Amino acid sequence: MAERTGVRTAGSPETVVVGAGLVGPVAAMYLAGRYGPVTVLERHDDPRTAAAAGGRSLTVILSARGWRVLRELGLEERVRAISVPLHGRRGHLPDGGTPLTAYSRDGAPIWAVERARLQHILLDAAEATPGVRIRFGEQVVGVDLDAPEVRVRGASGERVLRCAHLLGCDGAHSAVRAAMSARGVREHVGTLELAYQEITLELPWCEPENMHYWPAGDALFGAFPTLSAGRFTGCVFLRRQGPAPSYAAVAAGLPAPDQFAAAFPELARAIPDLGEQLAAKPVSHIALVSCDTWVWEDRAALVGDSCHAMAPFMGQGMNCSFEDVRVLAACLDGERGWSAGLAAYERQRRPDADAVSALSLEHYRTMSRLPEPGAEAAAALSRRLSALFPDRFVPLYERCAFTEESYAGAQESERRLRRLVREIQDRHPGAADRIPDRELRGHVLSRSPLC
Ligand SMILES: Cc1cc2nc3c(=O)[nH]c(=O)nc-3n(C[C@H](O)[C@H](O)[C@H](O)COP(=O)(O)OP(=O)(O)OC[C@H]3O[C@@H](n4cnc5c(N)ncnc54)[C@H](O)[C@@H]3O)c2cc1C
Structure with missing residues (x-):
């Protein structure tokens, strides 16, 4: 399909972003400076007004990937000022045990921030960005991917808004994804x-x-x-x-x-x-969402929970979504035209989203179940390996929360580490915790770094 330019009519935005949750305002800020006017449509009222405040108290965790985006948008200091540093996870077990798991080996924290206050900062910043317009109380009730255009229902009735590009930042029950699904895209929603x-x-x-x-x-x-x-x-x-x-x-x-x-x-x-x-x-x-196609020609893309809503226990849903936006902008900058840019975005992000979604579900199972003796022995051996080889065996949580390594790469490294742990345990049934460091080191060094 040939690249289209200038499809929008006079007065219509270059890009329509559906959804002003956490990701929509971020996407608008990244795109407006580069690709012209952006209109963000949000079905709810402005959450900064007293009438809309719903008394929600959800806290979200910000880690390296999220901070990178906030830094690029010039918002790091403002968000840091309302965030609380967290150094570890303290379990309170039914048997009275209170194990502490540090988030990182060097004591670096992740950060807890009230979701509503973070959203207010993002909305303020997006509204202050030249070219960005946010319209609250406007629900997208129809999406035409070919035009592209959206049918919007607001206080004064329905209207149609045309644009050149459409971003679905409309969360797990995305209208943009529904339009793609109606055209044969396979989605999994649970x-x-x-x-x-x-x-x-x-x-x-x-x-x-x-x-x-x-x-x-x-x-x-x-x-x-x-x-x-x-x-x-x-x-x-x-x-x-x-x-x-x-x-x-x-x-x-x-x-x-x-x-x-x-x-x-x-x-x-x-x-x-x-x-x-x-x-x-x-x-x-x-909601748990995955989707086998994230982009539609040069016209539309899904970003954030609209294509990868995941279990929340790794604290990566928003961080991953912010990274989606950064990568999307980099792909558009680096490729010729939106068609190639959007395709590159999907190629890069989909395996990562699949990986972090799977890891998040697994982490939920680990956290919610009471610790099993076998699992603790394997975890202890992993910790020893990572202490002996700090650069080679980086703990999974650290890879996800403190680096910008691809999630798929982190998942693969974790698989390798677990294979190694199993192999050592099989060689020393019931006695792996007593293997001297020298022997453990020798075992690892005898293997290729990729095993
Ligand atoms: C309990 C819980 C804890 C979490 N903790 C963390 C955490 O610690 N760290 C982390 O990184 N992530 C966390 N997450 C995940 C994080 O909240 C999501 O990944 C993030 O909110 C996704 O942002 P989004 O903008 O894609 O979707 P949303 O935040 O859902 O925003 C979508 C927006 O689109 C609007 N919308 C929807 N349909 C339409 C329509 N048709 N027309 C107009 N507007 C529409 C909605 O009203 C909404 O405002 C947690 C999630 C949960 C549930």
Whole structure:
């Protein structure tokens, strides 16, 4: 297909971005400076107005990939000022154990930030960017990929907006992806077996430099410190179906606070308004999305959760999505025309999104289940290998959160490390933890670095 230029009519934007969640404003800022006017359409009201504030308290984790993008947009300092550094993950196990897992070997932190405040900064910055216009209360209800154009429903009725390029930053239930799916693109949309509610709480005995989690087999509670001393924002994750604790059991009449107290007795005692919060806070589901095509000729592309909504437990969904935008802009800059640029973007990002989605699901299983003895022995051996060969065996979490290595590369390195651990354990059944360092070193050095 020949590259089209100047399809837009007078007054219409060069690019329409659907969605002003976390990714839409970032995409608008990257594109407007390079490729002309951008209009962002958001179905909800402006979240910065009092009327739209929904009392949500979700915390998101920012790590290297996200910071790189914020730095490039000149927003690093503003976001850093509202973020809390986190050095590790403290488990509070049913047997009383409180293991601490550092996020990095050199003590570098990841950062917790209130999602709503981050979004406000992004919206302010996007609106201040020449060429960017954000229209709230405008829902895209139809997408014509050929024109391309979108049908928009707002307070004053419906209208059609034409453009040269269309970006679907409209999250897990994307209208742009739906249009592509109607033209034969294969999408996989599922729902995580856990749903969640946001809970705020005081945890004066929990150190504020760590994230804290309480695994309960079929349920999980995670809490992040905020800028107010002792105050945490948390999420309780319960299964949607199955026996208590679950939302199905709540629906069947077993009171939510009773189920919560049985799973998390320590927390139940610490949250005086637990019943009120569980009754008032919405239960949110977590969509899992993948899609075998992300771009449509030179006209449209999916970015962020619209093409890779994932389990949230690695804290990479937004970070990965911000990186999508940076890579998209680099591909457009580096290739001749949008057709080649969008194709390069998909080639580069899709394997990475598949990898980090798979890793996130696996990480959720590790965190929610109680530690198994065999798994702990393997993890201990991995840690020893990474201490002996710090550059060769970088822990998976560190690769994802502290580097910009491709996620697919990180996944492959982790597979190699696990193969090596299994091999060593097979050679020394039940005694791998007693192998002297010298022997362990020799074993590794006898192998090719790629094994
Ligand atoms: C519990 C939880 C914890 C998380 N924690 C982390 C974390 O710690 N770190 C991390 O990196 N990621 C985290 N994530 C993931 C992160 O929130 C998402 O990856 C990120 O929000 C994706 O941004 P987005 O802009 O693609 O989608 P969204 O944030 O969903 O935004 C999409 C926007 O599009 C709008 N929209 C949708 N349809 C239309 C339409 N038809 N017309 C107009 N507008 C439309 C929506 O209203 C919305 O504003 C977490 C997610 C969850 C659920």
